[in-house]
Amino acid sequence: MIPPPLPPDEPRRLQALHRLCLLDTPAELRFDRIVRTAAQVFRVPMALVSLVDGERQWFKARVGLDGADSTSRSVSFCGHAILTPDTFVVLDALKDPRFFDNPFVTGAPHVRFYAGHPVRAPDGSAVGTLCLLDSKVRDFSEEQCKLLVDMAAWVELEFNALTVQEARAAMAQKERFFELSVDMLCILGLEGRFRQVSRAWPRTLGYGEEALNDMPLRELIHEEDRPALAAWLGQGTQGGPMPRFEHRCRGRAGEWRWLQWSAVAQPEEGILYGVARDVTEQKRLEAERQHVEQMKNEFVSTVSHELRTPLTSIRGALGLLSGGVAGPLPSTAADMIDIAHKNSERLIRLINDILDLEKMESGKLDFQLRPLELGALVAQAARAHEGYGQERHVRVEVAVEAPGALALVDEDRFLQVLANLLSNALKFSPAGGAVVLRLARRGERLRVGVEDQGPGIPEAFRARMFQKFAQADGSDSRRKGGTGLGLSIALALMERMGGALDFTSQQGVGTTFWAELPEWREAPSEKPSESRPAEAVELPEAVRPRVLHVEADADNRRVVADVLRGVAEVVAASSQVEAEAALRSGSFPLVIAEPVLPEGTLPLQPLLQAAPVLLFSVREAAPEVAQQVSAALVKSRASNAELRAAVLRLLRPGASTP
Known part of the structure; x- marks a missing residue:
């Protein structure tokens, strides 16, 4: 993923954005009407009026997109769109190096198509976009581009809808607004003294307005937060919007409350206009959530590790017995040993999935990447699953169409991905069928596909396919078993190796899951590492x-x-x-x-x-x-x-x- 760079006029652009006074305001019919019309005209499920702030993109109006009203600017499509005067179009995000591993592409809402045109403030600064999104790949014609430009101009008309008369009326209402607002509004001198506060300040902290007005903010702030306050006010002398600032503030009863500030400075006047939010409860809930998450992770890790040791010895002993180390077994005993061995393997896979998930979420999963021949790994994965294929009466076939091709992978992790895809394919394939493991070259990338002849995956389930614990209820997948973690883990592993994982499916015909990686070109002085294991021989x-x-x-x-x-x-x-x-x-x-x-x-x-x-x-x-x-x-x-x-x-x- 490539985060959007900052435009060269970023300070001026942010000033223009904040002068619109639209950020963090309630929904308005005039903007909602635009996104509803855009979604209907272009027949897309999602449309937004998005404003790009210093660290986020905030949605002034949206249709078809639930959840938070803002996202990080670093993962935004709109952050790229404001860099160009033209319409910014991404026909297939999975094929775009800027977005193929974006969390909103790999996860909900699974964006594949994006088209956004910059919307500008009265001074010409690009402050956001009118954009269209879809979870499917689409084309976007020149005529559609022109229509989106026209609709973006409609958004800009609404930016300028505040007439001179309305502006004068707004100024006349300023004092009354300060009196009635439920927000903690204030005018603060850049030296750190309050000039004016709304009534929400006394309600929150317990001090009277007279006590707060002209009071140094420093006196209310926790001693550890005072250096950060001085640095924050110092930034105000540069003008424009200021970064968000959080600190602990002492109430009249002696309690500490967390306040979060948004502010715009006017250095020529020596003041800033600020809005503070009491986020004490959110901080408490977040601390509790982190504590619970830590306890969960420690519990999962401890239990899993304690289970691994006895299960490893059980699996090893059963494998030896099944292999004849104690001599031939009666058929009934051999069947029972086989059942126990398979179920011990199933338990170990479950523990491994849980541990892998915990490590990926905590960022502790390590990778040893090196150039390896994918054909050898494909053959190794196929050999490892021949036994399971025989048990299911399904053939495992290998088609290497790019012999000698190399990719930079972690051998164990890549084999883990193939093992998951192969076991799923064999599990859902009909007896007498075949699963084909195919390595092919696609441009500068290598694709390993696992093709089955199973029942296929319902289109309605596609969006949830790689989510944790996802299983396609309504088919026979529940009867087939599994944790529902395998594909989620496989996707994360491929992304960590710089690759991609996806599938195509046709109900009643079959499914092909494919893992794709950039091809690695061998330098003259380098040789790929061998991936073939040593032969199992006996020594005298x-x-x-x-x-x-x-x-x-x-x-x-x-x-x-x-x-x-x-x-x-x-x-x-x-x-x-x-x-x-x-x-x-x-x-x-x-x-x-x-x-x-x-x-x-x-x-x-x-x-x-x-x-x-x-x-x-x-x-x-x-x-x-x-x-x-x-x-x-x-x-x-x-x-x-x-x-x-x-x-x-x-x-x-x-x-x-x-």
Whole structure:
């Protein structure tokens, strides 16, 4: 997303905007009539008269758009539109580098089409737009552009509707307005003393008008907020609109209240006109919300981490039994083991989804981007889902139409996206059908499509498809299971890697979900990283190396030893003390470590000094830790085969350097 730059005349433009006295005013029929007409004439679901303030765009009139009456200027389409004298048109926001990852494109109201023409104040400054929006891609003809220009001129006529006679009448009503207004209006000297206050000030703070008039505002403000007040008043000497300002203000009874100011300074007169809002209750509610959110995140994280360790050992043990480590099982027992194994996988996926969601919302999800061959990742994802396809009696086919093409991705995260799309496609495909995983080049971008032959997705559900916990009620999706988090997480992962995720669907024919990324061109001196795992081979007993495994959970120690049977002799340590004793007893070519121990975090430095380290942990490694170790796997994500392959790769000569 590219935020709109500031126009060169920004100070003058803001002065002109504030002189209109329209910001934060109630709805007016004269502007509402314009947006209603625009929506009907152009047949769009949304139309706005938008005013672009210093930090926001505020809607003077709107139709078809619910929710807040303003949005941040940094994500606004109108912030771009006021930079040009012509009509600003975006036919498909998902194909525009300025908007493809805009939150109002990827989320509600899912803007795909935008057309906006600047509206100007009497001095010619572009103060906002009359704009049209749609959640569908549209064309916009030259004739339509001309009509929008005419309707924008209608908005400008309303800006100028205040005649000289009305202006004089307004001045005559100024004093009465101050008396009757429910807002905390004031005239404040730039030295910080009140010149005049409305009656809302005494009602809010408890002081009389006489006490407030000519009182230094500094005396009412919390000591910690006084430097900010001085800086704010100092900005007023420059003229024009001033930034929003919040401070704590002492009431007559001694209580502290939060006030939020909007003001316009008149330095030539040494005053500012201000409106203060009592936001104490909003601050209290926000603090409570943040506290509840923090408690929720801590609870989710703690519970999920506590569940990961036993579930990892359960899944690992069941996988070994299902694979025949204990010999052939009676058919009934094998069926029961298979059921338990599948459900343990389902629980782990749920925990991973919850943790991923929590990390993305808190901004703690780390990415290791590197150029990788997408064809190899596509083939790897297809192989990983062949078993599920056989179970569903659905073929998994691969079509690589751009062999050797590279993209900058996090391997694990991209495979996670493909796993979600593939599992969904297989889940909803009819028996005997096929799911095609197709890699193709589209201009400068690479697209990986997952094509199924399922029932399709209702058009009415499109807008909610990537929302959290979204499932298409009314179809058979509820019977298919799932958390409703997968697609929301997949979309966020693709956006973090600079890509996009979307779908096309036709009911009764099938659905294609596609993940798209910019193609990465290899420089002559660079080579892409290999993404193929090591082969799962066995080593002769005489040459099997000793591998130290530091893990507090006895069940996990047993599972890892069984997984590495035939690969290495595993020496187990359940604590830091046992690990140090094992290292003194002899050398190890590799250490597998779970740094989360009951007594605290395991120090990695002594292990790193002794041998290469493979983290096999309940938690994802922090970036600074991942750079020090040779490899890092998350227990609930890595299969037995992936753990075994990672150990084999690191035991190869020359493969142990991080």
